[in-house]
Amino acid sequence: MTPITEVEGRRLALSNLEKVLYPATGFTKGELLHYYATTAGVLLPHLRDRPVSFLRYPDGPDGQVFFTKNVPPGTPEWVTTAEVPRVEGPARMVFVQDLASLMWAANLVTEFHTPQWVIGAPGEADRLVFDLDPGAPATVVECCDVALWLRERLAADGIEAYAKTSGSKGLHLAAAIRPVSSERATEYAKELAVEAEKALPRLAVHRMTKSLRPGKVFVDWSQNAARKTTAAPYTLRARREPAVSAPVTWEEVADCRSPGALTVLAPDLAPRLQDFGDLLAPLLDVGGAGVLP
Template sequence: MAAKPERTETRVEVDGHVLTLVNLEKVMYPRTGTTKAEVLHYYAQVAPVMLPHLADRAVTRIRWPHGTGDASFFEKNAPSGTPSWVRTVAVPTTGSRRRASGEEPEETELHFPVVDSLATLTWLVNLAALELHVHQWTVTRTGRPRHPDRLVIDLDPGEPAGLMECAQVALLVRDRLAEEGLRTVPVTSGSKGLHLYAGLDGRRTHEQVRDHAKQVAEELEASHRSLVTSQMTKARRGGKVFLDWSQNTGSKTTIAPYSLRGRDAPTVAAPRTWEEVEAGAEDVLGLEHLRYDEVLARIAEHGDLFDL
């Protein structure tokens, strides 16, 4: 039986806080050999543009303790041992269990961390949290959810449809929302599809935003039935792009812009230009998912493209 690798520790100071980084040599992406040190370096480099999009948002993490070649798990609550300097918020949530009377859902709380500094980001990534997912709403200092400040539509292709078909549908969504004065920003998800974001004024509830997104999805399905579906049933998605309007539900989260994905390769949820999406709509090779090194190079050249 092979001996268990010895734990290595490296102490660093980030934002005035001393962190113990462990096992920096561990390979997190076996296919590419990308190590934990390289993952931490990416997040440190991308933090100046990523942190503003995480500000005041409760964060759900997906952790891969042994790299993407092994098991992962979702984590919402802040884990035991969370440093006192990490901001956490108690967010009310409606549980699936019901009270003894059977009439009202049980109200519970989730204690989410909020990533408001490089130190907190580094602490989470050191726990092998490769993916950071956020709601489309922010919280007050006490954790009270505000109304959504952005709308998101997740374009999910059903095989054999791919990113090219997502790009074609993205143009339809962009033009449809533009009719209402909403400007959209595209983000290749780093997984299969493409996300479209539009900034909101915070006046509408989660339910109203969700219903609005659903209406847009149903309208585009009615006029482009061979390409678009608004139906969640996976059996109906073959060769079409599912416009997932449900991501605007108050309890749902979406991968944060600039987050890594826990895939075979270290791809990123990467903001794109509409010129790139237009090229992808014309050519199957015109739009591809980006790796973390490519994203850093784009930031150095163009700055933050996620401008709502």
């Protein structure tokens, strides 16, 4: 029998709580739901007012994994949805605005992905992102070297960057910016990616071409495009272990010397929040946003 629980006055059916979703550690769906419930305080502000795309893995990472942007069938009427402009035409998408919506979405077993804009100003980027993706034999260690260079380069333009793990092999950089068109944000990010390749020719590459990437870090600037999304802060990822896309300090980035040094698993996050709070909280401060040159 599927247990029914009440969250903020909403009745939710939470299913298959004993199902193992992460085979490497035995982490269950019940533990996944507990993780999201206890992380909601820092996760929800980063989701609020941004249309959420879902990468679903209901049977774990070894089962079927599929990406959806449209409102899933069976979505409760109390979950916020809205028409969102897209290149291929408008679509109705989900907005995770509160704990009840978060737990409903988590019960679908999903990664949370968001664009760099809010629904009040679609296509107007208020965040700048770089996805640093290592090509073997490069690892997150090389990503950290590139991230430190990008941090200094952004600072030269008056933009403060923050780092988080991708929850996979790489690293994400994010910065709050005064809203500009997504086209301008993408253009600026590409300019810096090209500069990174010139400054670090043995480490960085700004093109996605597979043959260029072994041993280097692909500085993916394209996720600033209006139609693109990035894994949200604190989302779990569909990996063998319950890895989190977790904020890290610049000291941790500078000290990174091994491929697993920055891995953050779900059980690790609560103590990190006690020690550091939300390291990405400055992204929510519009007044502290940088201005693109």
